[in-house]
Amino acid sequence: MPTVPPTLLERVQYLLCDADGNLFPSEEPAFEASAEVTNSFLASVGIDRRYTADELRAAATGMNFRTTALTLAAEAGVTDVDIEPWVAEERRAVTAHLGATLRPHEPTRAALTALAARLELAVVSSSALSRLAACFTATGLDELLPPARRYSAEDSLPTPTSKPDPAVYRHACADLGIAPEQGLAVEDAVAGVRSAVGAGCPVVGNLLFVLPEERAARREALLAAGALTVVESWQELADLVLPVLAGRPAAGEALSGAAR
Incomplete structure (x- = not known):
């Protein structure tokens, strides 16, 4: 079972989700x-x-x-x-x-809904906002991940860039009003892990939509790039994170006094 130090998870306020290949099989x-x-x-x-x-x-x-x-x-x-x-x-x-x-993936939507009860959710992606909008609508994730909490290395920065440049994670954390260690990134690609690590965010790798024959190599590559651990589904991430946060107020209540 993947593990992350509870003391690290206790500081986390936001789940910073990569999009392509991570929230949907795009x-x-x-x-x-x-x-x-x-x-x-x-x-x-x-x-x-x-x-x-x-x-x-x-x-x-x-x-x-x-x-x-x-x-x-x-x-x-x-x-x-x-x-x-x-x-x-x-x-x-x-x-x-x-x-x-693309079509909805119900296990992912259910796990994200459970995670959203304890953590605010945001998207940190290399893809353009228009592409993200089409994907979230097609997969039924618009309500969980609304446009105001989507950050694109292509569209959200003064100069377009791409992961592994950490700029988009730095921008997302600054805009959300959190320190990087308060944002737990979830990434399926090495470039994404390097981007989050470069910004100072803890990272969990996710193999859910990685092709089965590529998973073993990808797991090792994600860990080598700096991921703390690797899961194989959003439900596995929820099982890892939620028990640590069980005694904490709901996400909106926990952040009611924080900069947003």
Whole structure:
């Protein structure tokens, strides 16, 4: 059974949730749509390399399209590119595909509802806010994770960035009025763990939507990146966290006097 020191959990006020591949199984369908745009972008700048959806997912999980495309171009020796039209096109294609393919995952929604009774929930993601909105609506999570508590490395910062840069976690904690150690991050990707750790947030890895054949390697990678422990579902996280917080006031009451 995964463990986290109770003294650490007692300080936590917010659960800071990565979105893609963590709250919903969006990684595979997102890369199906993204690979088409990525390959068109590479062709437009004279790069012959083409990626399947699986190859792109292996290279880019945890990063947004802007960072991925610029990295792939730079690796091929191309640095002077206008990426913004491609960012917009990739966002449109992926958002439409995810909105049409994702469905609610009832065990996740039930566990998050239980966690929300003791912790405030927020989203900290590399993805654009429009993409997040489509995903939360499709998966029935809008009420638990409303727009006011969604933070995007693409849209919420003065300069867009991507995990593993810790900027989006630092911004989220500052906006929520908490110290980093008061936000427990939940991440499925190494880039996300490094982002949270870099900001000073404790992190739990989550393998729920990681492909079964990739779980053993991902578990080791998440721990090596700084995750305190790794769970295989949101219910397992609830079973880990809720007993420690059982005697605490409900989430809204606990934070009623805090900066929000």
